[in-house]
Amino acid sequence: MQPGYPFHSQFLRDHHEEGQFLTAMEGPEHLRLRRMIARPFTPRKVEQLRPTVQQVVDDHIDALLAGPNPADFVADFALPIPSITICHVLGVPYEDHDFFQHAIRTMTGSDVPDEAVNKSQSDLYHYLAKLIGRKLVAPEDDLLSQLATERLATGQLNRHQLVMLVLFLLISGHETTASMIALGTLALLQHPDQITVLKDSDGPEVAAAVDELLRYLTTVQPGRRRVAVEDIEIGGQVIRAGEGLILPEEIGNRDESVFPGAGELDLRRDASQQLAFGFGVHKCTGQPLARLELQVVFAALFRRIPTLALAADLGDLPFMDDGLGYGVKKMPVSW
Template sequence: MPRAAGCPMDPAPGLAELQAQAPLIRVRLWDGSTPWLVTRHAEQTALLTDRRVSADWMLPGYPFFNQYMRDHRQEGQFLTMMEGPEHIRLRRMVARPFTFRKVERLRPAIQQTVDDHIDALLAGPKPADFVAKFSLPVPSIVICRLLGVPYEDHDFFQRAITTVTNRELPDEVVGEFEGKLYRYLDQLIGRKLAAPDDDLLSQLATERLATGQLNRHDLVMLVLFLLISGHETTASMIALGTLALLQNPGQIAVLKEADEAGVIAAVEELLRYLTTVQPGRRRVAVADIEIAGQVIRAGEGLVLPDEISNRDDSVYPDAGTLDLRRDAHPHLAFGLGVHQCVGQPLARLELQVVFATLFHRIPTLALASDLEEVSFMNDGIGYGVNAMAVTW
């Protein structure tokens, strides 16, 4: 559903209207299927933690984003679309570097990356594209260093990832770039096996691939998942969060006065208020479920968009207002249950460093155009900003 003109931070009005009608509503997807749209916070929370609900896209009734994903699902699964022992096994392999304690050790390096890019922004011409100069490179550098992906290749993988997640492009174009990205990562794994380094990809290649705990294809898919989720969503949150604050200057003052706990709370509110994944989480029932006066039958699909659950007024009074002093827990920006985002400690840390630093370093930061001239990503799975001219 399209967002309203002039309201790029808000959910589509059509979604808000459906939320006002009922917590569960039948909707029609691109292929004629009619899954349940889950519109409210309580019901999404219950279903995301219900063992009778599966994320496995191999199951009949799974509500696919588009035909390409449905037709190519046999080629490999991401962690977010798996269930059972295999999901647990693979998740444990990648979870270790993303614990709070290990991520916190990255704070000085992330701070340095943020400061370096602010320095470069201030030293460059005005106006500048905030996305190209700051919000995209900062998380890209962080995830590349963590995984062991050469940052000099970032132009290629950013273009490839944008292409393979675009819902509007022809299948042959998506397939071409998917193949290029797959071959790039496969070759990189070969180099890590030959000359391992101190990074996650080297660790997975030498400890898991070389010992037979992972096959080459599964490792490529695992790294691809981490690469996509590790830079695109955070980059979108940095850009959208900055834009939301520029549209609410009173909240910038709150942020600048905040102590460490206040910055943490501010980031949680931004995560609640904004959404970087457009089509909603997709699930399928594996048994009958009674909820909110309805019966979801086994084999029926579920669509759970957090942009409306996080704007549920029954949980967050005046939910359409950005309030950095709000207690935004328990928002669903990172999901819930066994499929909670494995990289959320890293994403939170990056956002905390960015927003604790940006407006102190550039107190006069401002849009260099009208809001209507900002270019938004609205054709892919992720929602964000293509380009945003700023000045100071």
């Protein structure tokens, strides 16, 4: 890690400096580890998950309709769906979600005491290490079992590397998608004329609409962090070698030269160049899965609950801006 690299939290500082997260790696080692985890996230493999994701979404819509009205859309719908899905892919027991969600939010928060961060980190690390041990003895059809039996057992990974890979996937695989589900629904409720695009369309139209929501609502707010390796001038601003840079994706996603009227939500727009998942060699490995989840959610939600409405004033909603991503902590809805 280059000196001068800017960090969002102490946890990320610790593990980026040690080169333990994919986002902190470059070159052959980054490519080697990325290839190891890529298998379940290829478009073909992800498409095979569509019936599973559809069932999870339908079950949660059923539960929402059968439960209290109003309901908390985040706790009852937006957060469980990606959590269940990534647990299914990884092989992490979903029944432990309260534990790992709390630990991850503590570890990645920007204003959390070091003692709390260290405890959550230790607890989650040992939880995953024990889970890896169980997968070695009794492997199942999931990514963690595959990595344990094919990579750990053969010496291609050590146990620490495997724990950090799974931790990285668990962190990145649920909260950002949950935030997009909640924020996307909120944006659509604020733009009801756009909902018909999702209700009356299928396939490519829904996929394009999801791209526009991803562009309009970039949830990874801390931005890509890099260190300049040489002097460069951008837009009249000279950046010196060794200076830390924070590159927010939302700036690119609101670039008027690429997306005319970028401040407006338009689900019929071609937003295929959106940067919510990054770009190049560090583009999000799991983005095909996130896209699938969002497509299934938004295609089903407003068809099955056409009267869905926000059950609180927009200004009263508690927004989350102290973690890796931007989102809504709680969102009362009615129907």
